[in-house]
Amino acid sequence: MRIxxxxxxxxxxxxxxxxxxxxxxxxxxxxxxxxxxMIPMRDGVKLFxxxxxxxxxxxxHPILIKRTPYSAKPYGAAYFDFWSNYxxxxxxxxxxxxxxxxxxxxxxxxxxxxxxPFNPDKKGTETDEASDSYDTIDWLIKxxxxxxGNAGVFGVxxxxxxxxxxxxxxxxxxxxxxxxxxxxxWFIGDDFHHNGAFFFMDGWSFYSGSFGQRRPKPSAExxxxxxxxxxxxxxxxxxTGALKNFLKLAGDSIAFWKELxxxxxxxxxxxARNPRNFVTDVKPAILVVGGLYDAEDLFGAWNLYKAIESKxxxxxxxxxxxxxxxxxxxxxxxxKRADGSRLGHISFSSKTSEWYQNNIEVPFFNxxxxxxxxxxxxxxxxxFFSGENQWxxxxxxxxxxKTDKPIFLHSNGTLSWNAPQxxxxxxxxxSDPASPVPYAENVHWERTREYMLDDQRxxxxxxxxxxFETGPLDxxxxxxxxxxxxxxxxxxxxxxxFVVKLIxxxxxxxxxxxxxxxxxxxxxxxxxxxxxxxxxxxxNSYEKPQAFMPGKxxxxxxxxxxxxxxxxxxxRIMIQIQSSWFPLADRNPQQFIDIYHCDDKDxxxxxxxxxxxAAHPSQIILPVAK
Numbered sequence: 024m025r026i027x028x029x030x031x032x033x034x035x036x037x038x039x040x041x042x043x044x045x046x047x048x049x050x051x052x053x054x055x056x057x058x059x060x061m062i063p064m065r066d067g068v069k070l071f072x073x074x075x076x077x078x079x080x081x082x083x084h085p086i087l088i089k090r091t092p093y094s095a096k097p098y099g100a101a102y103f104d105f106w107s108n109y110x111x112x113x114x115x116x117x118x119x120x121x122x123x124x125x126x127x128x129x130x131x132x133x134x135x136x137x138x139x140p141f142n143p144d145k146k147g148t149e150t151d152e153a154s155d156s157y158d159t160i161d162w163l164i165k166x167x168x169x170x171x172g173n174a175g176v177f178g179v180x181x182x183x184x185x186x187x188x189x190x191x192x193x194x195x196x197x198x199x200x201x202x203x204x205x206x207x208x209w210f211i212g213d214d215f216h217h218n219g220a221f222f223f224m225d226g227w228s229f230y231s232g233s234f235g236q237r238r239p240k241p242s243a244e245x246x247x248x249x250x251x252x253x254x255x256x257x258x259x260x261x262x263t264g265a266l267k268n269f270l271k272l273a274g275d276s277i278a279f280w281k282e283l284x285x286x287x288x289x290x291x292x293x294x295a296r297n298p299r300n301f302v303t304d305v306k307p308a309i310l311v312v313g314g315l316y317d318a319e320d321l322f323g324a325w326n327l328y329k330a331i332e333s334k335x336x337x338x339x340x341x342x343x344x345x346x347x348x349x350x351x352x353x354x355x356x357x358x359k360r361a362d363g364s365r366l367g368h369i370s371f372s373s374k375t376s377e378w379y380q381n382n383i384e385v386p387f388f389n390x391x392x393x394x395x396x397x398x399x400x401x402x403x404x405x406x407f408f409s410g411e412n413q414w415x416x417x418x419x420x421x422x423x424x425k426t427d428k429p430i431f432l433h434s435n436g437t438l439s440w441n442a443p444q445x446x447x448x449x450x451x452x453x454s455d456p457a458s459p460v461p462y463a464e465n466v467h468w469e470r471t472r473e474y475m476l477d478d479q480r481x482x483x484x485x486x487x488x489x490x491f492e493t494g495p496l497d498x499x500x501x502x503x504x505x506x507x508x509x510x511x512x513x514x515x516x517x518x519x520x521f522v523v524k525l526i527x528x529x530x531x532x533x534x535x536x537x538x539x540x541x542x543x544x545x546x547x548x549x550x551x552x553x554x555x556x557x558x559x560x561x562x563n564s565y566e567k568p569q570a571f572m573p574g575k576x577x578x579x580x581x582x583x584x585x586x587x588x589x590x591x592x593x594x595r596i597m598i599q600i601q602s603s604w605f606p607l608a609d610r611n612p613q614q615f616i617d618i619y620h621c622d623d624k625d626x627x628x629x630x631x632x633x634x635x636x637a638a639h640p641s642q643i644i645l646p647v648a649k
Contacts, residue, residue, distance in 0.1 A: 046114055046115055047105075048103070048105045051105045051106070053078075054077060054078055054079065054114070055075050055076060055077055055078065055103075055114065056075075056076050056078060057074070057076075057100050057102075057103055058074040058075075058076060058100065058167075059071070059072070059073055059074070059100050060072050060074065060162075060166075061132075062123070062158070062159055063158070063162070064126070064133075064150060064154070064155055064158045065147075065148050065150060065154060066148040066149075066150050067148075068126060068131075068132045068133040068150075069131070069132050070125070070132070070133075070155065070159065071095060071123065071124045071129065071130035071131045071241070072095065072121060072122070072123040072124075072159065073095045073098075073104070073121070074119065074120075074121050074163070075104070075114075075119065075120040076119050076167065076168075076169070077114075077117045077118075077119065077169070079117060080169060082117065082171075083170060083171030083172075084117045084169055084170055084171055085118055085119065085170070085171050085173045085174065085388075085392035085393055086118070086119045086121060086160075086163050086164070086167065086170050086173070086174040086175070086392075087113055087118045087119070087120055087121065087174075087175045087176075087388060088121040088122075088159065088160070088163075088174060088175065088177075089121070089122050089123070089177060089178045089182055090123045090125050090152075090156065090178065090182060090185040090189070091122065091123070091124065091125060091128075091178060091181070091182045091185070092125050092128040092135065092182075092234070093128075093181070093182075094124065094128070094245070095122040095123060095124045095129065095130070096129075096243065098130060098243045104122070106120065108353075108380075109353075109380035109381070109384075112380070112385045113385070116389060116393065116395075118388075118392075119163075119167060119170055121159075121163065123159060125152070125155070125185060126139075126150075126152075126155055127238070128238070129238075129241065129242065129243060130241045130242070130243055131241060135238070137279045137282075138184060138206060138296040139151055139152050139296075140295035140296055141153055141188060141295075141298055141301045143301060151188070152184075152185055152188035152189075153189065153191040153192040153193075154192065155188075156176065156185070156188055156189035156192040156194070156197075157192035157193065160174050160189075160192070160194045160197055164196045171392075171393075172196055173196060173198045173392040173393075174194070174196045174197050174198065174392070175197070175199040175200065175201070175307075175388050175391065175392050176189040176197065176200045176201075177200070177202075177203065177384075177388075178201075178202070178203060179203040179349075179350040179353055180204045180205075180206065180319065180320060180349065180350060181206055182203075183202040183203045183204050183206060183320065183323070184202070184205055184207070184298065186200050186202040186203070186205065187200075187202045187205050187207070187302070188298065190202070190302070190306075190307055190309060191298070191301060191302070195306075197306070197307045198308065198392055199307050199308045199309075199310070199387065199388055199390075199391035199392055200307045200308070200309055200310075201309070201310040201311070201312060201384065201387065201388075202309070202311055202312075202324075202327060203311075203312040203324075203352075203353065204312070204313050204314065204317055204319065204320040204321075204324055204349060204350055205298075205311070205320060205323045205324060205327050206320055206323055207297060207298055207299050207320075207322070207323040207326060207327050208293075208296075208297045208299065208322065208323070209293070209296065210293040210297075210565065211297075211322065211565070212321075212322025212323070212326065212584065213319070213320050213322050213323045214226070214319050214320060215283070217322075217555060217556050217608065218556060218557040218558060218561060218565075218581055219288075219289070219558035219561040219565055219568075220520055220556045220557070220558040220608045220609070220611075221266070221283075221608065221609040221618070221619075222607060222608055222609075223266065223269065223606070223608070224256060224606040224607055225318075225319065225470055225607075226280075226283070227260075227269055228469065228470070230277050230279060230280050231248050231249035231272070231273065231277065231280075232248040232249070233245040233246050233247060234248075235248065235273075235276075235277040235278075235279060236276055236277070237276055249272065249273075251468075253468060254466070254468050255466050255467075255468065256467065256470070256606050257461055257466070257605065257606055259468075259606075260605070260606035261459070261605070261606070264623045265612075265621055265622055265623045265625070265626070266284070266609060266618060266619050266621075267619070267621070267622070268623075270284055270619075283619075284619040284620070287617065287618065287619050288561075288565065288567070288568060289561075289565035289566050290566065298327075299326060299327055299330035302327070302330050302331045302334050302335055303335055304335055304337075305331055305335040305338040305340075306338075307391075308338070308339040308340075308391050309328075309331055309339065309340045309341065310341050310342075310343065310383070310384065310387045311324055311327050311328040311331075311340070311341070311342045311343070312324065312342075312344075312345075312352060312353075312379075312383075312384070313342075313343075313344050313347075314344070314345060314346070314347030314348055314349060314350075314351060314352065315345065315346050315407065315409065315475075315586075315587060316346065316347065316348050316366055316472070316475035316476055317347065317348060317349045317350075317475070318348065318349060318470065318472060318475055319349045321584050322584050324342070324344065325344070325584055325585045328340065328341075328404075329420075332419075340403070341387075341401065341403055341404070341405075342403070342404050342405070342406075342420060343379060343383050343404075343405045343406075344404075344405075344406050344407065344587060345363060345376070345379055345407045346363060346366065346371045346375055346407050346409055347363055347366070348366055348473075348475065349472065351363060351366075351376060351472075352375075352376045352379050352380070353376075361376065362375075362376050362377060363375035363376030363377070363379070366472065366473055366475075366476060367472075367473030367476055367477060368473075368478065368543050368545065368548070369476050369550065370412075371407070371409065371412050372412040373412070375407060375414075383401075383405060386398075386401075387401075402416030402417060402418065403417060403418050403419055403420070404416070404418075404419065404420035405417075406420065406503070406587045407587065408501070408503075408587045408588060408589050409552075409587070409588045409589070410499075410527065410588045410589030410590060411501075411589040411591070415587075420503075420504075421503055421504030421505070421585065421646055421648075422503050422504070422648050424649045425503050425504045425646045425647065425648045426646075426647050426648075427507070427644050427646055427647075428644070428645050428647045429442075429509075429642040429643070429644045429645070430493075430598075430642060430643050430644075430645055431443055431635065431640055431642045432450070432491050432633065432635040432641045432642065433445075433491070434448040434450070434635060434636075436489075436490055436491050436492070437491060438491045438492055438493045438596055438598060438643075439493070442637070442640045443635050443637060443640055444636075444637050445635070445636045445637065446636055446637065446638070447636055448634065448635050449513075449632040449633060449634040449635065449639075450489050450633050450635065451630065451631065451632045451633075452486060452487045452488070452489060452601075452602075452630075452631055453486075453487060453628055453629070453631070454487055454519060454520075454601075454602035454603060454613065454628065454629045454630075454631055455487065455628050456610045456611070456612065456613065456626035456627070456628070457626070458487075459603035459604075459605035459610055460482060460485060460487060460488060460522075460601045460602075460604060460605060461482075461605055462474055462604045462605060462606070462607035464477070464478070464481040470607065474607070475551060475554075476550050476551050476552070477550075477551055478543075478548050478549055478550065479524060479526050479549040479550075479551055479597075479599060480547070480548075480549050482524075482599060482601065483549060483597075485601075487601060487602070488599050488600070488601045489599065489601070489633060490597065490598075491597065491598045492528060492595050492596060492597040492598070493595050493596045493597075495530070495592075495593050495594070495595055496591070496592055496593065496594055496595065496596070497592065498592055499589055499590065499592050500589065500590040500596070500647065501588075501589045501647070501648045501649070502552075502586050502588050502589075502590070502646050502647060502648065503586070503587055503646055504585055504586070504646030504648070505582050505583070505584070505585050505646060506582070506583040506584075506586055506643065506644065506645060506646065507580065507581070507582050507583070507643070507644040508521070508523040508555075508557070508579075508580065508581055508583065508643055509579075509580045509641065509642050509644060510523070510578070510580070510600070510633055510641045511577070511578055511579075511633070511634040511635075511639035511640070511641045512559075512576070512577060512578075512579050512631065512633055512634070512641075513574055513575060513576045513577070513631075513632045513634070514559070514573065514613075514629050514630065514631050514632070515574065515629050515630040515631075516571070516573060516613040516614055516627060516629040517570040517571050517572075517614050517615035518558075518559050518560050518570060518571060518612070518614055518615045518616075519571070519602050519611055519613050519629050520557065520558055520559060520602050520603060520604075520608065520611045521557045521559060521579050521581075521602060522554060522555070522556045522599075522600065522601045522602065522603070522604045523554065523555060523557075523583065523599070523600055523643065524553070524554035524597075524598065524599040524600075524601075525551075525552045525553045525554070525583065525586070525596075525597075525598060525643065525645075526549045526550060526552060526596070526597035526598070526599060527549075527550040527552050527588065527590055527594055527595075527596070527597075528547065528548070528594060528595035528596070528597050529545055529546065529547060529548040529549075529550065529594060530547075530593045530594065531546045531547050532546060533545045533546045533547070533548065549597060552588050553583045553584060553588075554583070555581070555582075555583040555584065556608050557579060557581040558611065559571060559579060559611075560615060562577065562578070562579045562580070562581070570615035571615070576632075576639055585646075586646070598643055600633055602629070602631055610626060612625045612626040613627055613628070
């Protein structure tokens with residue numbers, strides 16, 4: 024759950040903000056003052072808070088807050104954060120901008136707890152992130168001069184989690200909240216687990232870095248972490264071996280890493296850390312934002328919106344999903360083409376981030392916090408469809424006209440809307456933990472953002488990856504909603520993982536030059552539309568895992584995160600199936616044992632059969648929309 028800095032930190036250097044923006048650093052210094060306060064919580068703990076206040080006293084100003092574990096720097100009242108990129112719109116509109124170090128991080132007092140559980144029954148001085156949000160808002164409303172009595176909260180990734188917690192605070196001044204790429208469930212789909220499979224590359228890089236190290240006292244400095252001394256993640260994670268070896272590397276310095284190992288199944292400890300369980304009677308207006316190619320919290324965005332729709336029916340609840348990787352709709356990192364116009368080799372034909380900022384987020388807060396503008400053009404769901412590269416608006420998500428339609432696997436490696444009629448038909452491969460299927464083709468260290476839509480030709484050539492595809496489509500096919508994999512599988516061992524990838528295969532005569540202005544060959548490109556893994560032991564229950572009986576055919580069914588994509592006429596639909604996705608996900612020893620504490624010798628091969636006959640029709644259920 025790594026996050027790039029949300030803000031550009033410029034220290035009293037005039038006229039060095041983005042070209043063409045009149046709100047340069049001199050303007051900010053002339054029009055804003057900065058205040059630093061240690062705001063007291065109900066239990067006496069004080070949280071460090073930077074407050075940027077407009078000097079203009081001709082009108083009252085709304086308050087917009089971000090609570091973060093990633094630092095409220097720069098520290099010192101003389102050092103300004105000049106608010107980069109589109110966030111300067113809020114300065115132009117006279118917002119009081121607030122950044123707070125959450126409890127136990129950087130300059131704030133107290134003890135930090137990861138995804139600190141919400142306590143709906145807290146009494147007296149008992150606290151959680153909702154109460155810390157309440158106490159912060161209350162102090163600001165009562166103590167910051169010139170505010171208009173309205174507050175909003177926003178944030179991306181972990182700050183998206185804190186935004187959700189703020190929405191549960193119940194403070195009457197909190198009128199609007201935007202959880203963006205919100206952390207919701209670290210076992211089912213966000214960041215560190217997907218359907219029970221441990222996404223240990225992200226987990227290890229995050230916690231062994233500066234974030235996971237102990238902080239003995241409040242400090243403005245980041246701690247230093249583990250250095251793998253490697254540029255090849257596949258090699259490093261494979262040679263380090265079983266998960267218990269990573270626990271040894273972590274030692275006693277990373278508390279949450281050990282807690283992960285102590286809770287291998289979906290128990291009450293995990294459920295208490297899922298804010299979607301508590302989003303009932305949400306009072307402020309909600310704008311959930313996420314990226315269709317967010318490798319970290321795609322699940323959280325889709326499913327927080329759905330949970331609020333289900334559990335808080337009177338809440339004004341909206342969702343925006345664009346063609347973005349993690350937080351690239353809000354980043355200040357211009358050097359990586361973060362305007363939302365492309366990702367990897369795929370072009371989206373317009374500056375989608377800028378469109379979202381100007382047409383959705385800023386008007387949302389202006390309406391609810393300033394009473395400015397209207398929402399007549401706002402849809403409940405504003406979704407970008409890759410493939411056709413168009414924004415679409417809906418009054419609900421998934422769309423009402425969506426139909427779930429199975430496409431079936433067949434014996435000759437084809438996909439068909441017709442069910443198979445064969446008897447005892449299957450495709451087989453051997454999953455070898457000593458040579459797991461890589462998640463991406465190139466040698467690199469940090470997990471790539473682009474893998475979410477990378478070319479999958481490297482995988483389709485491996486003998487341990489099954490490939491099924493249609494012929495060229497004779498018409499466009501629009502998918503809008505959840506993809507469900509329903510496999511009939513038999514394995515030779517007692518456990519295995521299953522990875523299903525939905526792929527858009529470009530025509531062979533597609534222009535050779537890629538949309539990203541490189542010389543990458545796009546003819547025959549196998550664009551990953553959506554991929555997801557399922558740890559087989561959880562096929563029937565995340566709470567009570569079950570071993571496979573070797574040779575017995577069993578149904579492995581699970582959901583892939585929602586898609587919004589158009590397969591264009593002449594393209595092909597491809598499904599790939601494999602049993603490793605390394606080192607994105609940890610290796611399954613393919614035995615029904617404690618994966619977190621097993622030994623290197625416990626990893627064995629498994630022979631996998633995926634059946635596609637009349638009695639066992641494996642299928643991928645696609646959300647087909649008009």
